[in-house]
Amino acid sequence: FQMKMHVLYLTFQERNEIAFVMANLHYNQLLERSILGSATVQYSPPPNKPLLDDIDSEYGLHDYSLHLDLHGRSCMYLCGSFKCLFCRKRDIENGYLRLRVVNLKDNRKHLPITGTLGICWETDVFKGNVKDCFVMDLTLLDETGKPFWCFSAPVHMELSTKSSGLYDYMGHIYTADYADSEGKVCVEFVWLEETKEYIIVSLVLYVSTKKVNSWYGTNY
Numbered sequence: 001f002q003m004k005m006h007v008l009y010l011t012f013q014e015r016n017e018i019a020f021v022m023a024n025l026h027y028n029q030l031l032e033r034s035i036l037g038s039a040t041v042q043y044s045p046p047p048n049k050p051l052l053d054d055i056d057s058e059y060g061l062h063d064y065s066l067h068l069d070l071h072g073r074s075c076m077y078l079c080g081s082f083k084c085l086f087c088r089k090r091d092i093e094n095g096y097l098r099l100r101v102v103n104l105k106d107n108r109k110h111l112p113i114t115g116t117l118g119i120c121w122e123t124d125v126f127k128g129n130v131k132d133c134f135v136m137d138l139t140l141l142d143e144t145g146k147p148f149w150c151f152s153a154p155v156h157m158e159l160s161t162k163s164s165g166l167y168d169y170m171g172h173i174y175t176a177d178y179a180d181s182e183g184k185v186c187v188e189f190v191w192l193e194e195t196k197e198y199i200i201v202s203l204v205l206y207v208s209t210k211k212v213n214s215w216y217g218t219n220y
Helices: 030-035 209-216
Strands: 002-004 007-011 018-023 064-071 076-085 096-102 118-122 127-131 133-141 147-163 172-179 183-192 197-208
Touching: 064 096, 076 096, 096 209, 133 172, 147 183, 147 209, 197 209
Parallel strands: 118 133
Antiparallel strands: 002 007, 007 018, 064 076, 064 133, 096 197, 118 127, 133 147, 147 172, 172 183, 183 197
């Protein structure tokens, strides 16, 4: 299988022919993108008009809300909402704001994953499962509840070379990463052999300062 941004496609190993293609579309402004675009020109939403704020010294760095779904087409592995996400100025680095959703050191907020991760696929003739993969649907809202960063994309999970240093979990570490022009998502899982389940022990969003400055009229 191969992944290119929001598309997953499978090929027959021997003949190198395409067996299955899956495109992922986020539901935000899906109707507009479907009927207002064309075969040659992609629909572009109107630019956001920044509401300037010269009182808040950390304007654009706080009160983000996140809704995150991890699924495998026919099954849901995780569905969660997280509010009051923020970034301190000192945590802005290499052109990104860091929004920490799940902290490695806070096991009260670690998230169990339901089921075995994989993306099921089926055609008229064949069917299968792309193991260690899932579809990530992410919706990040600004402080007013307006969609700020949205995407739906297949993500592949890989075994990490580092071992778990957490007292509560003894197992292999897996990582899953996504990146586009607006930001990055980094997820860490621990596999618990005893209960046969994955636990998300770290989830961090890195939002481009270019995106933030354009949205809020700031200069980070």
